[in-house]
Amino acid sequence: MPKPLRFVGGDDSAESLRLLADEELVALTYRSKPAAFEVIYDRHVDAAFSLAVRICGQRALAEDVVQEAFLSLWRTRARYDRTRGSVRTWILGTVRNRAIDAIRQRSVGDRGRVDDAGLEERLVAPERTDLEFVRREDARLVRQALDQLPDEQSRVIELAYFGGLTHVQIASMLDMPVGTIKGRMRLGLAKLRATIANPAEIAP
Amino acid sequence: MNGASAPHIDPDGCPSKAAAYVLGALPQEELDEFERHMDSCVVCRDAVAGMQPVADALASSVTPLTSPADLRERVMSSVYGDARERTSSAHASAVRRWALAPLRWRSAVTVAAVAAAVTALLVIALTPATTSSRARVIRVEVTTTPRASAVLRVSGGHAELEVIGMPQSAPNRVYEVWIKRGGALLPTNALFTVTDRGSATVAVPGDVRGAMAVLVTSEPRGGSPAPTRTPVIVAPLS
Numbered sequence: 001m002p003k004p005l006r007f008v009g010g011d012d013s014a015e016s017l018r019l020l021a022d023e024e025l026v027a028l029t030y031r032s033k034p035a036a037f038e039v040i041y042d043r044h045v046d047a048a049f050s051l052a053v054r055i056c057g058q059r060a061l062a063e064d065v066v067q068e069a070f071l072s073l074w075r076t077r078a079r080y081d082r083t084r085g086s087v088r089t090w091i092l093g094t095v096r097n098r099a100i101d102a103i104r105q106r107s108v109g110d111r112g113r114v115d116d117a118g119l120e121e122r123l124v125a126p127e128r129t130d131l132e133f134v135r136r137e138d139a140r141l142v143r144q145a146l147d148q149l150p151d152e153q154s155r156v157i158e159l160a161y162f163g164g165l166t167h168v169q170i171a172s173m174l175d176m177p178v179g180t181i182k183g184r185m186r187l188g189l190a191k192l193r194a195t196i197a198n199p200a201e202i203a204p
Numbered sequence: 205m206n207g208a209s210a211p212h213i214d215p216d217g218c219p220s221k222a223a224a225y226v227l228g229a230l231p232q233e234e235l236d237e238f239e240r241h242m243d244s245c246v247v248c249r250d251a252v253a254g255m256q257p258v259a260d261a262l263a264s265s266v267t268p269l270t271s272p273a274d275l276r277e278r279v280m281s282s283v284y285g286d287a288r289e290r291t292s293s294a295h296a297s298a299v300r301r302w303a304l305a306p307l308r309w310r311s312a313v314t315v316a317a318v319a320a321a322v323t324a325l326l327v328i329a330l331t332p333a334t335t336s337s338r339a340r341v342i343r344v345e346v347t348t349t350p351r352a353s354a355v356l357r358v359s360g361g362h363a364e365l366e367v368i369g370m371p372q373s374a375p376n377r378v379y380e381v382w383i384k385r386g387g388a389l390l391p392t393n394a395l396f397t398v399t400d401r402g403s404a405t406v407a408v409p410g411d412v413r414g415a416m417a418v419l420v421t422s423e424p425r426g427g428s429p430a431p432t433r434t435p436v437i438v439a440p441l442s
Contacts, residue, residue, distance in 0.1 A: 142265035
């Protein structure tokens with residue numbers, strides 16, 4: 001049974017709100033306090049936008065996705081269940097689902113892939129806080145761990161997570177049995193987990 | 205390998221679908237089936253719990269980008285608007301509930317109190333939006349350090365500046381807020397320092413309607429009648 005969230009009193013100044021944990025802010029949004037949601041937005045929007053661009057391949061579509069996702073999060077905030085994951089997981093999961101829906105609705109011919117390297121050079125976000133710095137380091141770690149996976153494993157993981165394809169679709173695309181695809185996903189995730197847990201194993 | 209009471213749903217055995225599940229790669233029918241299966245299969249539940257953080261990490265592994273400032277304005281404008289509507293309708297339904305309450309319950313309250321409640325409702329409905337509900341939010345670059353950021357919230361003629369990650373003022377110096385009108389840079393009495401975390405929230409004095417920008421400079425303690433340093437924040441209003 002999770003502990004009840006600490007209720008924060010009437011001090012709604014931006015400074016006070018920014019000191020609260022995500023879960024405490026979500027609890028405040030139950031009382032229709034948009035200022036608390038604003039802090040949540042500021043903390044996670046760059047990660048959400050980055051993920052949406054990665055999946056959609058277009059900034060304009062990604063903006064629509066992020067806008068719809070955050071408005072949906074605001075409307076359904078009472079459904080957040082912290083026993084099922086962090087607020088960040090909840091937000092990025094919603095953004096991913098919306099982005100996948102968006103690219104499924106779009107014709108295949110329109111779809112393009114953004115050149116990550118070029119974008120990084122032009123659009124890299126400033127490191128605003130120590131926490132953000134830690135997140136960026138973690139993100140770099142995961143990218144390096146992905147790079148070290150065997151191609152056949154990283155490919156199925158990327159097709160599934162960022163491409164929104166089911167294991168059946170991936171099996172059909174690669175002309176392989178579904179069982180093989182599931183196995184590669186499982187092995188790939190297990191290796192990623194082990195590598196992330198032991199960063200020293202990651203080659204520079 | 206199957207959980208004791210779980211129906212066998214996968215020819216490859218448990219937990220072969222867990223990875224596809226956390227990657228969002230199960231077709232809808234299999235997804236529904238697998239979620240029901242997990243209710244009674246501890247093997248699959250544990251496998252999902254172990255893999256989920258890795259899938260979550262994938263979401264954060266993408267190339268970091270900065271979201272557009274106007275996106276923030278669109279989202280928060282809708283959120284504040286929705287919150288305002290909910291507040292109004294909550295008051296309206298409270299009055300409706302009261303009006304529909306049994307007569308013996310209502311009789312305890314005077315007609316004057318009813319009138320007061322209705323008046324309050326009308327005031328809520330007719331009062332212009334609060335500062336935050338119609339605020340235009342402008343994200344502003346700060347030149348002191350890449351880690352610093354600022355937003356300016358403007359509502360009508362009122363503006364409030366919030367900074368994060370700003371360096372501490374040098375000894376005997378403070379930050380001073382300026383308003384630019386036409387070609388003139390007008391001093392304000394808003395002098396501020398930042399917390400250990402580099403944060404501060406400052407109300408911009410006076411009416412900013414018609415102003416071109418709000419600026420911040422580092423000045424000697426007590427402020428200056430004219431800026432002595434290059435602005436560290438320039439927040440355009442027009």
